Amino acid sequence: MPLSFLRRPRWLACLFLLTALIAGGRAFHLDDQARIWLRELTLSEAERAASIWLPGYQAVIQAKPLAGLDEDETSDLSYSPTSGTLFTVTGRNPKLVELSLSGEVLRSIPLRGFANPEGVAVLADGHLAITDERRRTLAIFTLDAQTREIDVAQTQEIDLGFPDSGNKGFEGVAWDPARQRLLLGKERSPLSVFSWPGNGATRFAGRMQPLPNDSLGLRNLSALSVDPRTGHTLVLSAQSRLLLELDEEGEPVSFISLIGGFNGLDNSIPRAEGVAIDEQGTIYMVSEPNLFYVFRRGGEAAAEG
Template sequence: MATRPLTTLKTARRSRFAMRWYSWLLLVIVAAYGLAFAMHWDNRGVLWVREQFKSPAERQASVWLPDYRAVIDAKPLPGMEKDEASDLAYDPQTKTLFSVMGKNPFLVELTLQGDVLRKMPLVGWSNPEGVTVLGNGLLAIVDERSHLITIVKVDADTRELNIANFPKYDLGPSKDQNKAFEGVTWDSSNQQLMLGEERPPALFAWKGDGKVLTGDKVKLASHALDMRNLSALAIDPRTGHMLVLSADSHLLLELDKKGEQVSFIALLGGLNGLRNTIPRAEGVAMDEAGTLYMVSEPNLFYRFEKHK
């Protein structure tokens, strides 16, 4: 009976091992590329490189998110563990924040330190996901499930809001009815409401005077929205730049007035003063001093300040 030489057996084993090794390496590369593509890490890498070429003057003229650090990190909003914080807005008149809870609809007013001042049930809303301050006690609330914007009046004596008592505007159908309009912010400089569709991410503008909306919403160029979903919007009152939040991408992106990317911050543990990754960032706001605020599901509050 013929036997194979020992050297031939060793060569065959090495060959099979090499094939297995290269197969595993190829599998890892394909998986890594797929993950990077899904998370838009390639886009973040390009933007990071571009950031390195920004001059000090350009950085000074922007929000410049890389300089921000968390000073309040994952502070729980008491009694709201099952309510799902869905958005956040800053009121320059009261110097407070307003947030909507999506699962059990109510509006909550917070201090700038994330302390609860009052809770106001939202009667008639089914899934409030967005809120913005229009001024003079007026707020706009977006209901993602009903595809409605409602403009409400809130004063110091408000304890409850009933949707039947306020004007409503139909947002119309979305490409994905279950992932519809979620982000909203008031652009006072241009007298328009900015709206964000969750998936696929898209931006819209709706003209108004801060009390009444006129005409219809207009879709804007959204090529800069390199993110998996759009969770919330905010306007920096100093520069007019827009902040776009993505819970799925763990990302906050700064866009200039032309809609072009300027800077970003990754909402991951170990970065920018965060102990842990923000679980699901759903709301963002910025005040006139440039302080940044966020809320995350289920009931977490964050405050970021700029450290030069």
């Protein structure tokens, strides 16, 4: 019997193992993360110091249930520097929900006439914006301590286009105060990020302009946030299970893996749907089913709120 025949099962076993490793890596989206990790290695110390630098972050609050929202599905997250609080929206029973920085529900405001709110952004001068994926609109309105409900008919509602997007429309929205522009992220098919110049209130100039996104390498886009310190953008992807930092030119800088065992996470984040960052650099995240997370540089103690 030829010796090659005896060796064949070993080669087949190695081939099977290699195939399994590749398939497993794709299942956990490690191929996306490995590509960005290789880019991280090329950054100088000066470039890292001038960035958010996500590898230095650790989870300090994990999977905290958002009380009273058991039957809702939270989506997106935005930080208000004026109130020092966070805002998210729910889709199943449309609401705008205000949270403390430690994940306590402060108030829930019904959204009348909204079909599927997916994104929320704190703008300027008391204005907020909500994207409705099913209606394909952006609704702009003012909010104060006396607001008890928000009726879409009383907002400034703008058609975002893409009539054939279905359930793959605009999920991410974030205000960039330094550049005076609104960023809007289309979930997929195709995944896109748009820039729209404006005054952070009721006036936006011209049309949305697509930004380069060939280097993102993400499977979907769940949320956007702009760091007020560096001007860098955070892009959240539930399907790729990562949070990506982009520089001013839209190039990847660093990332956080949302898989258990990385960045201090005990368990994987189930489906990350919203991210926000404050002026101290603390990162906040919400995930289905209504879980709250906080990440801090070096894992410092969590904020009180």
